[in-house]
Amino acid sequence: MSGPAHPIGLSIRGGTKVYPGTVALKAVDFDLRMGAVNVLVGENGAGKSTMMKVIAGVEQLSSGRVEMDGREVRFHSTDEAERHGIGIVFQELNLFPNLTVAENIFMAHEKTRLGVDIDAEAQRAETRALMRRLEHDIDPDTLVGDLKVGQQQIVEIAKSLSRDARILILDEPTSALSNAEVEILFRVIEELKSEGVGIVYISHRLEELIRVGDYITVLRDGVITGAQSMEGVDIAWIVRNMIGESSKDFAKEIEHPFGEEALRVENMRLADSGGGFAVDGVSLSLRQGEILGIYGLMGAGRTELLEAIIGRYHNVNGDVWVHGEKMGKPRVADRIAKGLALIPEDRKHDGLVQILSIRENMTLSSVEAFTQGFHMDLRGERSRVAEFVKRMVIKIASPENPVSALSGGNQQKVVISKALMTGPRVLLMDEPSRGIDIGAKAEVFRVMRQLAAEGLGIVFVTSDLEEVLSLSDRIIVMSNGRITGEFSKEEVTETKLVTASAVGHAPDRAERETA
Amino acid sequence: MTDTTASAAAPQAGPNNTLLLLLKARTFIALILVFVFFSIFAPNFLSTANMVIMSKHVALNAFLAIGMTFVIVSGGIDLSVGSIVGLCGMVAGYLLLNGIDIGLGWSVQFNTLEICLIVALVGIAIGAMNAFLVTKLNVAPFIATLGTLYIARGAAMLSSEGETFPNLTGNAEYGSHTYRMIGSGDFLGIPISIWMLIAVGLLAAYIAKRTPLGRFIYAVGGNERAAGLSGVKVTRVKYFVYMFSGFCAALVGIIISSQLVAAHPATGDTFELNAIAAAVLGGTSMSGGRGKIGGTIVGAFVIGVLSDGLVMMGVSAFWQTVIKGIVIIAAVVIDQAQQKVQAKVALQAQAAVGK
Numbered sequence: 060m061s062g063p064a065h066p067i068g069l070s071i072r073g074g075t076k077v078y079p080g081t082v083a084l085k086a087v088d089f090d091l092r093m094g095a096v097n098v099l100v101g102e103n104g105a106g107k108s109t110m111m112k113v114i115a116g117v118e119q120l121s122s123g124r125v126e127m128d129g130r131e132v133r134f135h136s137t138d139e140a141e142r143h144g145i146g147i148v149f150q151e152l153n154l155f156p157n158l159t160v161a162e163n164i165f166m167a168h169e170k171t172r173l174g175v176d177i178d179a180e181a182q183r184a185e186t187r188a189l190m191r192r193l194e195h196d197i198d199p200d201t202l203v204g205d206l207k208v209g210q211q212q213i214v215e216i217a218k219s220l221s222r223d224a225r226i227l228i229l230d231e232p233t234s235a236l237s238n239a240e241v242e243i244l245f246r247v248i249e250e251l252k253s254e255g256v257g258i259v260y261i262s263h264r265l266e267e268l269i270r271v272g273d274y275i276t277v278l279r280d281g282v283i284t285g286a287q288s289m290e291g292v293d294i295a296w297i298v299r300n301m302i303g304e305s306s307k308d309f310a311k312e313i314e315h316p317f318g319e320e321a322l323r324v325e326n327m328r329l330a331d332s333g334g335g336f337a338v339d340g341v342s343l344s345l346r347q348g349e350i351l352g353i354y355g356l357m358g359a360g361r362t363e364l365l366e367a368i369i370g371r372y373h374n375v376n377g378d379v380w381v382h383g384e385k386m387g388k389p390r391v392a393d394r395i396a397k398g399l400a401l402i403p404e405d406r407k408h409d410g411l412v413q414i415l416s417i418r419e420n421m422t423l424s425s426v427e428a429f430t431q432g433f434h435m436d437l438r439g440e441r442s443r444v445a446e447f448v449k450r451m452v453i454k455i456a457s458p459e460n461p462v463s464a465l466s467g468g469n470q471q472k473v474v475i476s477k478a479l480m481t482g483p484r485v486l487l488m489d490e491p492s493r494g495i496d497i498g499a500k501a502e503v504f505r506v507m508r509q510l511a512a513e514g515l516g517i518v519f520v521t522s523d524l525e526e527v528l529s530l531s532d533r534i535i536v537m538s539n540g541r542i543t544g545e546f547s548k549e550e551v552t553e554t555k556l557v558t559a560s561a562v563g564h565a566p567d568r569a570e571r572e573t574a
Numbered sequence: 575m576t577d578t579t580a581s582a583a584a585p586q587a588g589p590n591n592t593l594l595l596l597l598k599a600r601t602f603i604a605l606i607l608v609f610v611f612f613s614i615f616a617p618n619f620l621s622t623a624n625m626v627i628m629s630k631h632v633a634l635n636a637f638l639a640i641g642m643t644f645v646i647v648s649g650g651i652d653l654s655v656g657s658i659v660g661l662c663g664m665v666a667g668y669l670l671l672n673g674i675d676i677g678l679g680w681s682v683q684f685n686t687l688e689i690c691l692i693v694a695l696v697g698i699a700i701g702a703m704n705a706f707l708v709t710k711l712n713v714a715p716f717i718a719t720l721g722t723l724y725i726a727r728g729a730a731m732l733s734s735e736g737e738t739f740p741n742l743t744g745n746a747e748y749g750s751h752t753y754r755m756i757g758s759g760d761f762l763g764i765p766i767s768i769w770m771l772i773a774v775g776l777l778a779a780y781i782a783k784r785t786p787l788g789r790f791i792y793a794v795g796g797n798e799r800a801a802g803l804s805g806v807k808v809t810r811v812k813y814f815v816y817m818f819s820g821f822c823a824a825l826v827g828i829i830i831s832s833q834l835v836a837a838h839p840a841t842g843d844t845f846e847l848n849a850i851a852a853a854v855l856g857g858t859s860m861s862g863g864r865g866k867i868g869g870t871i872v873g874a875f876v877i878g879v880l881s882d883g884l885v886m887m888g889v890s891a892f893w894q895t896v897i898k899g900i901v902i903i904a905a906v907v908i909d910q911a912q913q914k915v916q917a918k919v920a921l922q923a924q925a926a927v928g929k
Contacts, residue, residue, distance in 0.1 A: 366803075369803070371802070371803060391802060391803060391804075391805050392805040392806070392807055395804075395805040396805075401803060403800075403803055408797070408799055408800070409799050409800050409803050410800055410803075411797065411800055412792075412793050412796035412797040412800050412801060412863065413796065413797065414792075414796040414797075414859075414863040414864055415792060415793065415796050415863065419789060419792070419793070423789070423793055423801070423804045423805075423806065424804040424805045426786040426789055427786070430785075430786050433785045433786065433787065434784055434785065435784050435785060435786060435789070437784065455924065456920075456923035456924050456926060457923065460920040460923060460924065461916075461917070461920055463917075464917070464920040464921050464923075464924045465924060477804065481805075
């Protein structure tokens with residue numbers, strides 16, 4: 060792993076990226092080495108994605124330079140980056156499920172005769188060659204929608220390779236893959252490495268990073284806190300660099316005793332589309348006033364668990380009790396009436412009706428509170444909204460403005476207000492701090508603490524280690540739909556959490572020995 | 575500090591706010607313009623007789639457009655209303671002429687109110703079928719209601735082998751002689767059908783603004799997933815909108831058959847398109863979540879006044895169709911502009927607050 064063996068293919072010098080309101084990257088220096096896997100790690104919002112978007116031409120630096128072969132380059136579009144041999148496979152795949160593998164690979168780069176007639180045979184032949192190179196037996200004429208997620212990932216990679224990518228960025232490529240698929244992907248990466256391709260690999264799975272990486276770069280709040288070759292790096296080192304010494308502003312704990320059992324879930328199972336289980340036999344119990352943190356990586360089944368508890372899915376097995384009362388058939392309205400409330404992870408798609416006003420969004424779950432018979436008391440509604448705007452410190456010009464005009468933090472407070480207006484006894488919060496600024500985060504945490512002190516039971520899901528450690532009274536770790544660890548506040552450590560979250564994803568040691 | 579930001583934002587927001595107000599009132603302004611234009615250029619346009627005739631024409635489309643508005647706001651579409659009008663007219667005609675033969679050598683006859691109730695139930699039942707297809711069987715609303723469009727039209731044709739039911743004068747013995755009054759009678763000088771429109775319009779506006787059901791219709795159309803996760807009973811809401819639309823179409827079927835004193839199975843052909851046009855003209859967003867009953871009624875008046883006025887001016891029917899098309903497209907283009915200005919005003923106001 061010496062320098063000359065891995066020449067630097069691209070570097071960023073003094074890269075700064077400013078978004079309205081936040082600085083996503085602060086004067087970063089980054090070297091991308093060819094013929095090696097450059098691992099990039101950091102918590103959500105640390106700036107990994109921004110840095111990769113800069114390299115791939117999706118975003119431009121506010122100041123600083125990107126250099127290739129000693130010359131400054133500026134990519135104004137992904138096309139331009141592509142011409143310089145840079146390919147990116149986004150976490151959310153950009154494929155057309157209704158088109159064939161070959162059509163996807165050559166999308167917008169079709170092989171044509173005379174510029175109009177698509178040469179399907181040539182595309183097929185080249186697709187077959189690419190698939191051979193990637194050791195996959197995928198027929199070029201298969202519809203992408205019929206492929207498994209892992210295979211789709213391969214198609215994405217093939218797409219980049221077909222455009223002669225010398226630098227390949229993989230953003231959380233394994234989050235949706237099975238163990239066997241991960242192994243295949245790793246073989247492909249090995250091969251590409253040996254062909255001199257420079258790979259950037261972003262992942263939250265630390266053990267995986269240590270196994271596959273040659274160089275590691277750790278980001279925290281837009282600053283690079285550690286960059287070195289992978290030799291001697293262990294999980295403790297990564298976690299230390301990821302979290303650092305300075306703590307975020309977590310509200311002080313309010314001392315209070317726990318009450319009776321507020322929520323009990325027994326043997327919850329939810330089938331996923333692939334024939335497995337998204338939630339696989341999860342049981343948990345929560346007491347009044349307790350904050351239960353659920354830690355896990357993306358795709359561990361945490362969101363599905365919360366959605367199953369609130370009654371979104373009909374095809375679930377398992378029982379839910381709220382304050383000792385067994386819940387009937389899964390119906391969201393009934394469960395809200397019984398005292399459950401969910402704050403969904405995806406504000407835009409699950410939390411808010413963007414087109415409606417702030418007022419209408421806030422009261423959507425609790426219109427009965429100001430309705431007599433079928434008549435809504437709009438004045439009563441307005442005063443309720445005003446009360447919550449004040450209580451949650453939401454900064455708004457008028458409650459009649461569309462909710463889409465608000466910043467992420469204020470939108471999140473609207474969603475939380477909506478849940479609280481139903482007078483819940485158990486609050487299910489899915490990544491409550493995702494995509495909101497630091498000030499709003501502190502505000503949200505303060506509210507959580509206060510609610511718990513008032514006797515609410517809170518289950519909250521997060522992939523942020525620091526958050527789960529500072530806020531929870533008890534922590535459950537999920538992986539592959541199962542509970543893989545449960546820790547009290549006293550006994551928990553970062554390493555324990557990370558280890559538990561990788562159960563079922565751990566590198567296959569047997570394979571390593573044979574290799 | 576806050577003072578300076580507020581005063582700095584005010585001159586910018588000023589013209590935008592006026593513009594926004596004008597844009598919001600655009601359908602109403604259009605109605606006034608159309609009205610003034612025809613008062614000047616069309617002879618007898620302002621006569622009472624013409625007003626009565628015109629309002630009767632408008633009412634038919636307005637009923638359908640009100641039902642259509644709810645469906646579109648909830649994120650769907652109902653193409654079947656025109657056919658429901660035809661089928662319901664035929665059901666009414668059949669009941670008036672024959673009653674129901676229960677196979678014992680004599681038949682059950684109905685009075686006017688009973689006939690109206692049965693016909694309304696037929697409309698509501700077809701609406702429920704639409705809702706069943708859309709919610710339980712997951713058929714896209716466009717396709718589901720396209721299917722019922724054909725089914726209802728075919729059923730109307732089958733009911734009389736394509737013939738017209740003539741002379742629906744009713745029978746005083748059965749208490750159905752008053753059926754004609756629905757289309758031709760008036761109360762305080764205003765036609766009955768207009769009174770019905772006022773009642774249905776007020777009811778719909780009340781539902782939209784002041785009942786949880788109305789709120790849920792907007793929420794479901796704006797974001798079905800979020801509405802569901804907030805505890806809104808999405809299926810129930812959809813059943814209501816399609817059934818209400820079917821009910822409105824049944825009313826139109828009753829009124830037309832009463833006005834004509836006859837029921838023809840092809841009645842109501844392409845009425846659904848006029849209803850959609852009125853809703854869109856009134857500011858209803860085809861992607862759901864936005865629309866007002868008042869706007870829709872004004873939209874129906876613009877379309878109705880426009881076509882009647884053009885007839886009176888002697889403009890050819892072909893040109894009328896072209897002009898109608900241009901008005902609808904213009905309305906949507908202006909709607910886009912309004913959305914942009916509105917978003918800008920909201921963002922400016924939000925920026926003034928600080929975060």
